[in-house]
Amino acid sequence: MNAPLKLTDRKRQAIVDAAIAEFRASGFESTSMDKIAATAGVSKRTVYNHFPSKDELFEQILHELWNSTAAVGPAPYDPARPLREQLLELLNKKMELLHDAYFLDLARVAIAEGIHSPQRAQEMVARLSAKEEAVTNWLRAAQADGKFARADPFIVSQMLQGQLKTFAFWPQVTMGQPPLDPEMRDKVVEATVEMFLAYANATA
Structure with a gap:
């Protein structure tokens, strides 16, 4: 049985999942970090704490x-x-x-x-x-x-x-x-x- 993810890991995965959804819907260039944060249900600062740039995401x-x-x-x-x-x-x-x-x-x-x-x-x-x-x-x-x-x-x-x-x-x-x-x-x-x-x- 896998151990439950820590809160920070859950947030990181939520950001990745949100980015996938937004990149699919709008494309890489048209997707903002603000939109990814909103879809992930986290602050923009949290997104940047995990991924300093959209390219790194x-x-x-x-x-x-x-x-x-x-x-x-x-x-x-x-x-x-x-x-x-x-x-x-x-x-x-x-x-x-x-x-x-x-x-x-x-x-x-x-x-x-x-x-x-x-x-x-x-x-x-x-x-x-x-x-x-x-x-x-x-x-x-x-x-x-x-x-x-x-x-x-x-x-x-x-x-x-x-x-x-x-x-x-x-x-x-x-x-x-x-x-x-x-x-x-x-x-x-x-x-x-x-x-x-x-x-x-x-x-x-």
């Missing part, structure tokens, strides 16, 4: 986004287990993240700001690519174990993760579509794994 949102992606990294490749079984487990974990409402809110804010600030967009792409490198490394380990030879691990990593995002991320983030139901989630994951196994001539 946005950085905190990005930090939480990166931490969310890191939390669902793949388990180490296990040569004693079937490849198909491990791939299903890996992609199901990724699918869980893509259906987390808080993660999707963070992603919407980050993507919207990235559109208006090319420099921020470049930084986000670089940091996300570094996070997703864990899947590439997992595939390299499977390839070194002789499970598949045809596919390039980096390309396949992007294809595997991109396939999930086609159904369970981009429509929800950009068009407000509802999350996939459990049956559809399973179908997408299973189809993605089967396509990989067939393409890579992998040993399941």
